[in-house]
Amino acid sequence: MTTTTREQAGKSKDVIKKDGKTFFEFTDRITAFDGMKKDEYPDKGEVCCRLSTYWFEILEKEGIPTHFRAFVPPNVMEVEYLEIIPVEVIWRNFVAGSLLKRYESGEKPLVGIEPRLGARIPEGICEFTTKFEATDRLIDEQEVLDNRWLTREELDMIKESTRRVNNVMSAHLLEKGIILADFKIEFGKNLAGKILLADEVGTPDGCRFWDAGSYDEGRIESLDKDVYRYEKGDLSDAYATIMRRICG
Numbered sequence: 001m002t003t004t005t006r007e008q009a010g011k012s013k014d015v016i017k018k019d020g021k022t023f024f025e026f027t028d029r030i031t032a033f034d035g036m037k038k039d040e041y042p043d044k045g046e047v048c049c050r051l052s053t054y055w056f057e058i059l060e061k062e063g064i065p066t067h068f069r070a071f072v073p074p075n076v077m078e079v080e081y082l083e084i085i086p087v088e089v090i091w092r093n094f095v096a097g098s099l100l101k102r103y104e105s106g107e108k109p110l111v112g113i114e115p116r117l118g119a120r121i122p123e124g125i126c127e128f129t130t131k132f133e134a135t136d137r138l139i140d141e142q143e144v145l146d147n148r149w150l151t152r153e154e155l156d157m158i159k160e161s162t163r164r165v166n167n168v169m170s171a172h173l174l175e176k177g178i179i180l181a182d183f184k185i186e187f188g189k190n191l192a193g194k195i196l197l198a199d200e201v202g203t204p205d206g207c208r209f210w211d212a213g214s215y216d217e218g219r220i221e222s223l224d225k226d227v228y229r230y231e232k233g234d235l236s237d238a239y240a241t242i243m244r245r246i247c248g
């Protein structure tokens with residue numbers, strides 16, 4: 001007898017368990033501002049699934065272990081079952097999003113970096129937010145350790161993996177005239193206790209992509225979910241364009 005179960009994983013994906021295997025179905029759902037804004041856009045799930053597949057394959061070749069097992073066209077991915085670590089990892093190369101809001105609310109989050117959308121953060125920074133709270137909350141490394149979500153060694157390993165994911169994706173994207181301004185990734189532990197890159201990676205849902213030519217001319221042209229967040233154009237068109245530019 002075969003059994004199939006489906007549950008919602010995060011806001012835009014469903015997890016399907018079938019015959020002892022685990023699958024992610026990338027849906028057309030999109031949400032922003034902690035779920036306050038939500039919609040569906042045709043082909044959005046397929047774009048994010050294809051892009052995640054593209055990047056997982058590249059990252060695996062670069063020696064970064066991931067939960068990716070197989071692409072099941074058009075919008076499903078077989079993955080290794082993981083227990084998700086309850087921390088979202090954010091890497092930033094440029095000032096945008098919630099970092100800019102922190103500047104605007106009077107904080108001085110980074111020393112020596114201009115409080116301006118698009119200011120470059122020369123060495124990049126790695127930040128952590130909670131995953132399973134109603135709204136994402138910025139946490140420091142000590143809170144991650146105090147909650148026993150990660151050991152010091154695991155935390156350092158995750159930071160180093162995130163830096164490598166950034167280096168690999170940024171270099172590939174620059175060749176295609178795209179700046180990787182920031183991104184969010186997640187990690188999980190497999191049954192053997194090994195930490196793997198999880199969830200999705202390198203999609204316009206989880207990254208800020210900026211057109212490099214426009215940036216050089218002093219404009220920010222978003223090729224990602226900011227098109228939806230700030231109603232800068234049609235999301236299906238924007239996502240189809242970024243997929244073509246990245247995957248060819």
Ligand code: UDP
Nearest residue numbers: 090096097098099182183184205206207208
């Ligand atoms: N991000 C994400 N999921 C989240 C929060 C952030 O994928 O729940 C991504 C977001 O798209 C951006 C990066 O992480 O590429 C940094 O997001 P930020 O903290 O600036 O928050 P935002 O204002 O974008 O929600």
